[in-house]
Amino acid sequence: MMDMIYARWLLIKRQLPKILLWLILPLLFTLAVISVFNSTSEDFRVPSAVVVHENSTEADLFIEGLNSSEFMDVEVFDGENSGAALRELEQYNLDSVFILPEDFEEKIRGGQRRNLIETYYTDRSIYYEPAKELAASLVQERMGEYTTVDYVLELQNDFLTETPVNKEDIAAERKRIETDTNLVEQVFYFLGEPDNGEETPGLNPWIVWAYITFIVTIFTFDFVTRETVSSARIRFNFMKHSYTKFMLLTFVIMTTVMLIVDGITYVVIKETLEADISLLSLFMYRIIINGTAFLLASFVKSPVKLYQAAVALTIALLALQLVMPVIVSLTGLSLISSLHPVLMFLENELNIPWFILIAVLMLIRIWRDNNAGG
Amino acid sequence: MLEVNSVNKSYGKRHVLDNFSMSAEQGEIIGLVGENGAGKSTLLKILATLSKPDSGALYLNGKPYKKYFKEHRKLIGYVPQDIAVWEDLTVIENMKFFQKLSPAKKSVQELKALLNNIQLSRHDTKVSKLSGGMKRKLNLAISLINDPVFLLLDEPTAGIDLKSRIEIGEFLKTHAKNNDTLIIYTSHDMNEIKEVCDRVIVIGKDSFYRELLADYIK
Structure with a gap:
């Protein structure tokens, strides 16, 4: 040997x-x-811009919502610089631009979704569609919350006057139910077997x-x-x-x-x-x-x-x-x-x-x- | 010592050996001559146990090849026509490599002495840097590590310079005499065959080598 x-x-x-x-x-x-x-996954975020004409909570929540997505990198321009944002878009430095109106918060609260956000994109905007969907869902979520609050308050006024509930309580309860019931969580399957629920690598x-x-x-x-x-x-x-x-x-x-x-x-x-x-x-x-x-x-x-x-x-x-x-x-x-x-x-x-x-x-x-x- | 009786070998429809018989004794040097394709290398491979005859019988020291081929291999030294050495190793590393796997035990000093006997002194040179003659000498030296009593050489001097050819021939004569080794080898050079061999066997039906051999005997 x-x-x-x-x-x-x-x-x-x-x-x-x-x-x-x-x-x-x-x-x-x-x-x-x-x-x-x-590093590529971390770096690869689609550059987009939001032009804000008013400083409001709803505008901040909208920007935060876009930024929290895995694929978007949002740059914020104030209303006076909307031209600069559009120039960036024309030079293909941005994938899309979302312009929030001056009465953005008011319209959200009022449930006026029609022509709420002005959007711009180019022939090279490959991520415009998902970005638009995300923006729409964020708006929908906020409007839904206000609609729910108004509806519950209306019910309270009519039938439950002895147990007063305020807007904040309703919004908090809505959030809790959303979290507890995992309304937005997806279950992934691989070759017929459900995933163990851990984060997908x-x-x-x-x-x-x-x-x-x-x-x-x-x-x-x-x-x-x-x-x-x-x-x-x-x-x-x-x-x-x-x-x-x-x-x-x-x-x-x-x-x-x-x-x-x-x-x-x-x-x-x-x-x-x-x-x-x-x-x-x-x-x-x-x-x-x-x-x-x-x-x-x-x-x-x-x-x-x-x-x-x-x-x-x-x-x-x-x-x-x-x-x-x-x-x-x-x-x-x-x-x-x-x-x-x-x-x-x-x-x-x-x-x-x-x-x-x-x-x-x-x-x-x-x-x-x-x-x-x- | 060696007896070959009516050996036949064919490759497809081509008969290479047809009822070939011979016998040889220890210490003899036998030259095999014949045209290309006559069956010299085939016969050497059969004698070396590397190929089976279609029919016929072979005996080494009275023991049949068929039954004792593994035992016979310990007694045989085979020098293939190709240079069967490791090109990346040095001369002495090649000797050490095959010594380690050989049935015989030899010290490094003995291996070096064997190389010196065959006039190959560049022990630490990589084989790929050796001349053709040096490689042929190493090819032969490796086959001698297990002290074979029966040495088979397939054109051991092919393509080398005259000096190396003479040195190898001289070495084989001395080796056969001193060690009582039976040597059979093939060559196309009748001068070399005449110088080295005690006996010549012509293989094949071509008359050219028979006439040439007759001229040499005269």
Whole structure:
């Protein structure tokens, strides 16, 4: 055993810098992608403007409502500078402009929604429609509140004069009911299963890691292709250890090293990006992709073909993941998604079918090599 | 020591070896000649246990190949036509690598001595930086790590300079004599065959090599 380990060390030591780079690349790439994605998500807000002709509570609430949305960045202009806001719009520095009239609060209180807000947009205003919908809903909400208050007060005056209720009480009660009953909360579903209600993450770091690890692992095993097609392989027929045995030991060593790196990756991603995954699922995923990479590297005739196969397989897996919901809905067989190794990993499941397949292929290869020659 | 009885080998419809028989004793150096495609390399691969004959029987030290091929491999040294070494490693690293996996145990000093015997002194040079002649010498040296009693060489001097060719030839003669090793090797160079070999076997039906051989014997 030690002889084989020493021999492997001799053969691989010159490739160590490259292999080490491949080993840490998935973690670095994942951290970089998530960092860029998060900063882009935070930065990507549609610039809009609100022109205010009066300083009123309703105007402030309207601006606050627009700003609280995830996609809008609202700039406030006073009435005298409405021209400046429109110029910004003409120069495409703003996506849309909302002009609140001088009697905005009065009209809200009075329920006069017709032509309440003047809006401007351009042929490049891609977020105008959702912004307009948001503005309309904010106005509707405020008007609804006033209508409710007026209606309840009217009822009180007519029937409940012994228990006086004021406007603030009614508004507060309306707010409490809205919060308690989650009137605006949406329940998300994924592949037929309801979400646990937690905040939906932007981009799961483990998806990024799973794909980059898949392709990089195949790249890492390119030395298997080089050694398998090398003329020197013929000499193993005269050695005390067969080439198959030597390469299986290599597989075990590489998998052990990669599992250690995966352990470090797990801790880093969990701590820095707060994304968890099942350790058993991570272990199984590593075994499966290493087995796939090893068999593929043993099968192809040149490293270039291995790289091509790696890219093609990664794209195929990614495409399959994207169309999986459609396939499942068309066929009604949610079991199909169980055949996708990355999906199974992300769903914290043990990928038994792929594990058995890889194990069988490995055994076939060992059996075939042991019976060669003579 | 070696006995080959009526060996046949075909690739599809093409007969490469047709009832080929021979025998050889320890210490002999036998040259195999014949035109390209006559079956020299095929015969060497069969003798090296790397390929199976379609029919016929082979014996090494009285033991049949069919049953004892794994045991025979420990006694055989095979020098393939391609340079079967790791290009990224140095000369001595190549020797260490194959020594570690070989059934025989040899110290680094013994490996260096083997290289020196074959006049390959650049132990710490990367193989990719060696000349063709040096690579051929290393190719041979690696095959000798397990002290084979039966050495098979497939065109061991192909494409190298005259000096290296002579050095390899001299080394093989000395090695066969000192170690009582049976050596069979192929070459297209009749001068080399004449210089090195005790006996020549012509493979194939082409008469060119038979006539050439007859001229040399005269």
